[in-house]
Amino acid sequence: MSALDKPTFERIEAYVLDRMGADERLAFEQRMATDHALRAEVELERENILAIELGGMERLLKAARAEHPERRNEGGGLSTWLKYAAVLAVLLGGTLWFTLRPNANERLFAAHFRPDPGLPVVMGATEGHTFHDAMVAYKLGDHDEAIGKFTALLKEDPASDTLRFYIGCAELNAGRAERALPMLQAVADQERSVFARKARWYAFLALVRSGDRNAAAAVRFEVDDPNGAKARAVLSELN
Amino acid sequence: MLVGQAKRLSATGTCGTWTGLRIIVLRFFLPVEARDNEPLAEPNWATGLRCNDAATVRALYKQHFPAIRQYVVGNSGTTDDAQDIFQEAMTVLWLKAKERSLAVGSEPGAFLFQVAKNKWLDVVRSAAHKHMKVVHDEGRLDVRAETPDDTEEKLQRLRSVYGQLDEKCRTVLDQFYFERKDLATIAAGMGVEEESIRTIKYRCMMKLRASRRTIAGEANTSGT
Numbered sequence: 398m399s400a401l402d403k404p405t406f407e408r409i410e411a412y413v414l415d416r417m418g419a420d421e422r423l424a425f426e427q428r429m430a431t432d433h434a435l436r437a438e439v440e441l442e443r444e445n446i447l448a449i450e451l452g453g454m455e456r457l458l459k460a461a462r463a464e465h466p467e468r469r470n471e472g473g474g475l476s477t478w479l480k481y482a483a484v485l486a487v488l489l490g491g492t493l494w495f496t497l498r499p500n501a502n503e504r505l506f507a508a509h510f511r512p513d514p515g516l517p518v519v520m521g522a523t524e525g526h527t528f529h530d531a532m533v534a535y536k537l538g539d540h541d542e543a544i545g546k547f548t549a550l551l552k553e554d555p556a557s558d559t560l561r562f563y564i565g566c567a568e569l570n571a572g573r574a575e576r577a578l579p580m581l582q583a584v585a586d587q588e589r590s591v592f593a594r595k596a597r598w599y600a601f602l603a604l605v606r607s608g609d610r611n612a613a614a615a616v617r618f619e620v621d622d623p624n625g626a627k628a629r630a631v632l633s634e635l636n
Numbered sequence: 637m638l639v640g641q642a643k644r645l646s647a648t649g650t651c652g653t654w655t656g657l658r659i660i661v662l663r664f665f666l667p668v669e670a671r672d673n674e675p676l677a678e679p680n681w682a683t684g685l686r687c688n689d690a691a692t693v694r695a696l697y698k699q700h701f702p703a704i705r706q707y708v709v710g711n712s713g714t715t716d717d718a719q720d721i722f723q724e725a726m727t728v729l730w731l732k733a734k735e736r737s738l739a740v741g742s743e744p745g746a747f748l749f750q751v752a753k754n755k756w757l758d759v760v761r762s763a764a765h766k767h768m769k770v771v772h773d774e775g776r777l778d779v780r781a782e783t784p785d786d787t788e789e790k791l792q793r794l795r796s797v798y799g800q801l802d803e804k805c806r807t808v809l810d811q812f813y814f815e816r817k818d819l820a821t822i823a824a825g826m827g828v829e830e831e832s833i834r835t836i837k838y839r840c841m842m843k844l845r846a847s848r849r850t851i852a853g854e855a856n857t858s859g860t
Contacts, residue, residue, distance in 0.1 A: 401845065403838050414813075415651070445844050446813050447734065448797035450688060452806065453814025454730050455795075457690055458723045461697040465719070517829045518836075533839055536832055537804040 401438060409435075413443045505631055506574075506606035513566045513595065516559075535563060540571035558590040565599065574603040585616075598624040601631075610635055651687035651816055678736075681744050685733040688814050696726065700745045704752045711760060718752075721759070725751040728787055800847050805840035812837055 411417050412425050429436050515536045518529045531546030544567045551560040565580030581603060584596035597616060601624070604613035614632055618625030684692025701722050708718035725748045732738045738747070801809065811817045811825070812833075819837075823830040 401842065403835075406838055406841065441845060441848065442841070444794070445797060445841060445848070448794040448844075449801070449806075449809045449813045450734070451727070451731075451791070451794045452798035452801075453810050454688060454693075455723070455727065456810075457688070457693050458697075458726055460690075461694050462719050462723065464694065465697065465701055514828050515832075518832050529835075533832075533836060536828060537802075537836060539802075539804070 405438075406442070409439050409442045410446075412439060413446055500608075501635065502605055502608045505634055506602055509605075509627065509631055510569070510602050512570045513563075513599070515563070515566075532563075535567055538570070540567045543567045544571075558584045558587050558592050562590075562592040562596055565596065565603075569599055569603055574606040578603045578607070594619070594622050594624065597622070598628070601628050605631060605635070682733045682738060682742075685730050686736075688816070693726070696729075696744055696748070697722070700748050703745065703749055707749070707753060708756050711756060713756065713759075717756070717759070721752045721755050722748070724755055725749075727791060731787060731791060797844065797848065800844060801840065805836075805843065808833060808836050809840055 408425065412422065417425060429439060515532050518532045518536070527546050527550055531543050531550070534540075534546065535543035544564055547560050547564045547567070551557060551564065554560065561580045562584045565577045565584065568574075568577035568580065578600060581596045581600035584590055584592050585600050587593055590596070597618060601613055601616045604610075604616065610632070613628075613635075616628065618628060678686075681692055681696065683689075685696075701718070704722045704725070705715055705718040708721055709715060713721075728751050729738075729744060729747055732742075732747075798806075807826075808822060811822045812819070817825075819830045819833050823833045826833065
């Protein structure tokens with residue numbers, strides 16, 4: 398299957414979404430008249446967009462449905478049973494929540510952790526840069542895919558602080574604090590890295606989440622690093 | 637009926653982001669010669685559906701669901717059944733509006749009722765509901781063409797395509813193609829750069845394209 402480059406994709410998209418000027422539209426339609434492959438691409442993209450719109454419409458209909466609840470006089474026996482079931486579900490849910498509720502470390506981590514948004518990606522698919530692929534996966538929350546691609550690149554460039562930082566971030570985003578730590582600490586120790594401060598903060602949070610309070614307290618922030626004050630506040634809450 | 641509720645319509649009938657005020661402007665200032673040369677104007681409710689307008693959907697729901705509920709409940713169904721049937725009928729109406737294939741002068745209430753009635757009669761006549769008694773069954777053959785099989789097949793195919801998208805892609809693509817938000821708005825909402833959203837959208841659409849081409853390729857291979 399041949400690739401469809403981004404400019405062509407976006408021209409087709411503009412045509413399907415009726416966002417072309419009259420002249421451009423005419424020229425595009427003239428080209429379509431003789432270009433069978435382009436015509437096929439237009440039809441495929443039109444249907445894919447329609448599929449996405451159908452998904453949205455069905456979601457919208459579900460929301461509208463919720464505004465028209467069922468009448469109470471139907472199925473009286475069933476609704477009574479449902480009430481008891483609902484009460485039971487609430488009780489069970491409450492018990493489960495109490496049993497499984499996050500501990501203080503996890504609560505503090507959740508309160509202070511904001512995932513790094515990643516680096517901008519500005520390339521087309523045909524360029525095939527693995528780093529950008531990995532960064533797109535990172536931004537989409539496909540943590541394992543991102544880690545796999547960053548790790549492969551790290552083998553080729555073992556000194557890269559960028560790769561280590563984002564592997565650590567992806568591990569932390571995926572909830573694997575212990576696996577994030579070695580990567581983040583390695584970057585935090587590189588004083589000249591542009592990621593050092595952020596890596597130090599994320600390493601601190603990873604330690605908080607892991608419950609290693611002493612190690613978290615041992616993380617040293619630079620005097621002018623605002624994360625230092627935030628870290629002290631977290632530690633005081635842990636006490 | 638639904639006057640002024642349709643939105644996102646430009647003078648050429650495209651969907652964008654605009655408010656009902658622009659409808660008023662268009663109505664009063666469209667050149668006379670342009671109106672004379674145009675075919676019958678698309679009704680606002682059809683434009684609203686075509687532009688995925690939430691207010692239009694809610695208004696259609698509010699206005700036309702009661703008749704369908706009455707029919708379904710009067711024919712051994714429940715309000716829940718009526719909701720299911722009405723939603724399916726609304727989806728058919730939406731698709732027709734999208735494809736601009738609604739007959740001239742189509743009235744949404746009549747269309748929805750006919751489609752919903754056919755669908756409910758299919759349910760009632762199915763093996764699981766043979767014990768039900770149909771009270772209103774007149775004129776069924778006359779309205780069968782409202783839900784041709786190819787519409788149902790197309791809806792199933794589209795649902796299957798949508799099902800191939802993961803949650804992250806849906807988040808971006810829904811906002812761009814369904815809600816018609818611009819890239820900058822989506823980027824601001826997700827806390828990333830506009831160019832990243834543009835690339836993510838492209839990548840997600842290419843994934844969809846690749847999977848559909850693979851399926852099509854497999855179908856062709858198995859057919860030879």
